[in-house]
Amino acid sequence: MNRLLGLLLFFLVSLPVMAQDEAAKISGMFMEMPFARFAKSIESETSYRFIYRDADVENFTVNLQAQNVELRTLLNQVFSGSGLFYTIDPEKRIWVTKEKPMTLDFTDTYFDVLPNADAAKNQEGLGEFAKNQRFVIGRSSDSTVSKQATLSGVVTSVESGKPMGGAVIVERVNYTQVVTDSQGRYAITLDKGRHTIYVQNIGGYQERRHIELRGDGTLNIEIQESILSLDEVVVSSGALSNVNKLEMGVQSLSIAEVKRLPSVMGEVDVLRGILTVPGVNTAGEATVGFNVRGGSADQNLILYGQSTVFNPSHVFGFFSAFNADMVSGVELHKGTVPVKYGGRLSSVLAIEPKFGRAEKIGGSGGIGILTSRLSLDGPIGKNTTFIVGGRTTYSNWALDLLEENAELSGSQVSFYDWNANIQHRVNEKNTLEFTSYMSSDKFRFDPDTSYSYQNVNLALSWKRYFNEQLEGKITVGRDTYKFNIEGLDNPLNSFNYGFDIEQLQLRTDFEYRKGEHIFDFGFQGIQYTLNPGHMSPFGAESIVTDRQLDEEVGREFSLFVGDEFQVNDNLAFTFGMRYMVYQLLGPAQFKTYTEGLPYTPGNVTGEVNFEKGEVVKTYQGPEFRLGGRYNLSKTSSLKFGINTMRQNIHLLSNSSVITPTDSWKLSDLYLAPQLGQQASVGYFRTIFKGAVEFSTELFYRKMENLLDYRSGASIILNEDLEQDALNTDGRAYGAEILLKKSEGQFKGSLAYTYSRSLLKTSDQPSVEKINKGKEYSSNYDQPHNLVLVTNYEFSKRINTTLNLNYSTGRPITLPAAEFDYGGSERVYYTDRNSYRIPDYFRIDFSLNLEGSHKVKKLAHSSWSLGVYNLLGRTNPYSVYFIPEAGQLRGYQLSIFARPIPFITYNFRF
Numbered sequence: 001m002n003r004l005l006g007l008l009l010f011f012l013v014s015l016p017v018m019a020q021d022e023a024a025k026i027s028g029m030f031m032e033m034p035f036a037r038f039a040k041s042i043e044s045e046t047s048y049r050f051i052y053r054d055a056d057v058e059n060f061t062v063n064l065q066a067q068n069v070e071l072r073t074l075l076n077q078v079f080s081g082s083g084l085f086y087t088i089d090p091e092k093r094i095w096v097t098k099e100k101p102m103t104l105d106f107t108d109t110y111f112d113v114l115p116n117a118d119a120a121k122n123q124e125g126l127g128e129f130a131k132n133q134r135f136v137i138g139r140s141s142d143s144t145v146s147k148q149a150t151l152s153g154v155v156t157s158v159e160s161g162k163p164m165g166g167a168v169i170v171e172r173v174n175y176t177q178v179v180t181d182s183q184g185r186y187a188i189t190l191d192k193g194r195h196t197i198y199v200q201n202i203g204g205y206q207e208r209r210h211i212e213l214r215g216d217g218t219l220n221i222e223i224q225e226s227i228l229s230l231d232e233v234v235v236s237s238g239a240l241s242n243v244n245k246l247e248m249g250v251q252s253l254s255i256a257e258v259k260r261l262p263s264v265m266g267e268v269d270v271l272r273g274i275l276t277v278p279g280v281n282t283a284g285e286a287t288v289g290f291n292v293r294g295g296s297a298d299q300n301l302i303l304y305g306q307s308t309v310f311n312p313s314h315v316f317g318f319f320s321a322f323n324a325d326m327v328s329g330v331e332l333h334k335g336t337v338p339v340k341y342g343g344r345l346s347s348v349l350a351i352e353p354k355f356g357r358a359e360k361i362g363g364s365g366g367i368g369i370l371t372s373r374l375s376l377d378g379p380i381g382k383n384t385t386f387i388v389g390g391r392t393t394y395s396n397w398a399l400d401l402l403e404e405n406a407e408l409s410g411s412q413v414s415f416y417d418w419n420a421n422i423q424h425r426v427n428e429k430n431t432l433e434f435t436s437y438m439s440s441d442k443f444r445f446d447p448d449t450s451y452s453y454q455n456v457n458l459a460l461s462w463k464r465y466f467n468e469q470l471e472g473k474i475t476v477g478r479d480t481y482k483f484n485i486e487g488l489d490n491p492l493n494s495f496n497y498g499f500d501i502e503q504l505q506l507r508t509d510f511e512y513r514k515g516e517h518i519f520d521f522g523f524q525g526i527q528y529t530l531n532p533g534h535m536s537p538f539g540a541e542s543i544v545t546d547r548q549l550d551e552e553v554g555r556e557f558s559l560f561v562g563d564e565f566q567v568n569d570n571l572a573f574t575f576g577m578r579y580m581v582y583q584l585l586g587p588a589q590f591k592t593y594t595e596g597l598p599y600t601p602g603n604v605t606g607e608v609n610f611e612k613g614e615v616v617k618t619y620q621g622p623e624f625r626l627g628g629r630y631n632l633s634k635t636s637s638l639k640f641g642i643n644t645m646r647q648n649i650h651l652l653s654n655s656s657v658i659t660p661t662d663s664w665k666l667s668d669l670y671l672a673p674q675l676g677q678q679a680s681v682g683y684f685r686t687i688f689k690g691a692v693e694f695s696t697e698l699f700y701r702k703m704e705n706l707l708d709y710r711s712g713a714s715i716i717l718n719e720d721l722e723q724d725a726l727n728t729d730g731r732a733y734g735a736e737i738l739l740k741k742s743e744g745q746f747k748g749s750l751a752y753t754y755s756r757s758l759l760k761t762s763d764q765p766s767v768e769k770i771n772k773g774k775e776y777s778s779n780y781d782q783p784h785n786l787v788l789v790t791n792y793e794f795s796k797r798i799n800t801t802l803n804l805n806y807s808t809g810r811p812i813t814l815p816a817a818e819f820d821y822g823g824s825e826r827v828y829y830t831d832r833n834s835y836r837i838p839d840y841f842r843i844d845f846s847l848n849l850e851g852s853h854k855v856k857k858l859a860h861s862s863w864s865l866g867v868y869n870l871l872g873r874t875n876p877y878s879v880y881f882i883p884e885a886g887q888l889r890g891y892q893l894s895i896f897a898r899p900i901p902f903i904t905y906n907f908r909f
Helices: 002-022 035-045 071-079 116-121 127-131 140-144 239-244 255-259 270-274 397-401
Strands: 026-034 049-051 061-069 084-088 093-098 134-137 148-157 168-171 176-179 185-191 193-200 206-213 221-223 250-253 300-304 327-333 347-353 362-368 371-380 384-393 412-425 430-445 449-465 470-487 495-514 517-537 552-566 571-585 588-593 604-610 615-633 636-647 649-652 663-666 674-687 692-709 725-741 746-761 784-793 798-807 815-821 824-829 840-850 860-868 878-884 887-893 900-908
Touching: 026 035, 035 049, 035 061, 061 071, 071 084, 148 206, 168 185, 176 185, 185 193, 193 221, 206 221, 239 615, 239 636, 239 674, 239 692, 250 255, 250 270, 255 270, 255 327, 270 327, 270 347, 517 663, 552 663, 692 746
Parallel strands: 049 093, 134 206, 148 221, 300 347
Antiparallel strands: 026 061, 084 093, 148 185, 168 176, 168 193, 193 206, 250 327, 327 347, 362 371, 362 900, 371 384, 384 412, 412 430, 430 449, 449 470, 470 495, 495 517, 517 552, 552 571, 571 615, 588 604, 615 636, 636 674, 649 663, 674 692, 692 725, 725 746, 746 784, 784 798, 798 840, 815 824, 840 860, 860 900, 878 887
């Protein structure tokens, strides 16, 4: 009787509050809207929460328009004749059931579960019900000790059972959030009481848990990695995380996000996804080489796991070298680069390899008009998983779609790449990981020149979890890249030209947590062995002279230490120092020159020789990282960052984009390491209840010891490169703006960059000074760059993407006049890079059709179709001049001069 009176009294007290909220007027147009999205829309506007089985509303859509309608009236209209019923309880939960309404006569312990230590396991077997269950954490006896308690646990993958590093846990009322570490662990401190926490992994999939926090306790959470749930898939670079994380200039892309972008021939392209973020552009359409904040393409460190990839492209740049099915996430560092990375001036692109699932064998793949791919993964025994995957091309027909005058038209193409990754869990504290990557390309410019190049990357890592404070990773690896060119135009001049580079590395990375500090420290050692080039005759009739440049050997050692510390809830700093020592080793031979005079043949005074293993030249110096973040509010922050970087390896190229003929060169007696300094500041904010991310960043960079070349320079098989290379200084500055909406039926991003990249011949003695020593635009100086990506989800199975790209045309040098010199006609050129090719503009469109999202299904499939260069614009790739009838005539070369349709069938099992 007392219990009945208590319930009655509770109901009478709650009634005015309920009536007040239910009386709130709701307006909106809900046309063919899945019920899950409708429920979230109402939850965002009111304090009510829907609880339902996904299976009950799988095919239920809401189709009505509301104008100032009360909640109960609206719900009556929604469920009328649907076979579904709703009940609202005193705690503002709307229970949606089939056959009959939910009863509200619950027992006191209906929602309670085992508290404290056992709470970590209480979601096992619940599956989709876990997000509607309430978990009681801690003991009631703890309630008088403190007003707050700490919830901790591990986030793991439903599919593989592996820890989910980088997942974001958010309590959305106060915007309290944490990010899981590499082992999936988290700890979040909240006020005691009831909360709803949301967990989102790097792939954009989201889970929620309702908790009643009575004291410190544990809750382990499982989250989906692929198509398993009918809940809304939120694809995000982490709006809240971008506001609260300490680093700036960091952009993360999920594979789900990249897969929605239209791409050439329908091939999912990880690197082209990077081109949608501000501060990143490319100097040519048919290339995946990219430029970051005014730097050259070789100034980007591209890592697949711990392995360095020297050429990240297939088929002369048409496709990236990475199979998206073998990648778990992508992160670009272009601002405050973590202290554990070094060796490049502009950015670090960290591509995380994917490892196999633990519970069963499965796979994925795709069949397109030009390429196909297939991957297979699963367990090997109890503690070991594997994943293997490959891609290949099987047709040359698509290159016939290129413009008739394009040199690539009629070419023959073949490529493949192969990944194999193995992960072995020795015990709870030790894990071994093996990653491998191999790619091979062959193509020919009809009819006379064939190209081939190859990447091979191998790495073995040992991950050790010492305790809650210390964990580490030791990696050994071997990275190689080589290319070969065969010229067959004339039997007398037929040749074979090749280049190769090998990098052996050992690195250790440790992370130590102490109070509010997170310390990173470690060591990295690299040995380079480089064959600068060799040329030999091809065929018995060839009169080409056999030439071989001396091998180059160098070693690089780095020690680093960093500290990330939280001063208070709003203020945090990061500081790091990396000390690098680089040495060039013999055997080596160099010419000597008259001191103070340019490096020219006329100023040669002799030669100097170094024995094998002898130190030719040592360069060393520190790199510094400094960053800070101040939270202006729960949804906005200010950040700053300062970087100094060193780069000991140079790309030798006479073009503005990466090509297979480009080779690498180690710093030597005359070519010093490149040096760079960057300062940046940014404002970050989330708006519209966190649905939209806004950020703006300003940056300024200075660079020293860059390479440019005198007019007419030859860089192939040049034994005395210092005579043709010009020591150059550079500076770059700009502003970046990003707007990104990652939730709802309509998603998209708008990235705008204004930047300048300027060069100037340094004051040291040189053969000549470009543009008389004045500042000039670099080959990749494109002041304005705009990328708009929109995605509209008609349903869970149908969505469309529209991609718009605009950029200022890149600089070129034009012939301005003819003159007679010594009895022959010569061409007079304008100042270097003083003109520009026409601006670039392109629109792409794609339609993605997904199959059924049922969990118990043999295979999940989807179709992706669309058009690249929808408007068929003849965007210029380059401008060149040919003498015709005694006159120079200019021509514009376009790679994709017409719309390129594509269609791809994807599957996963």
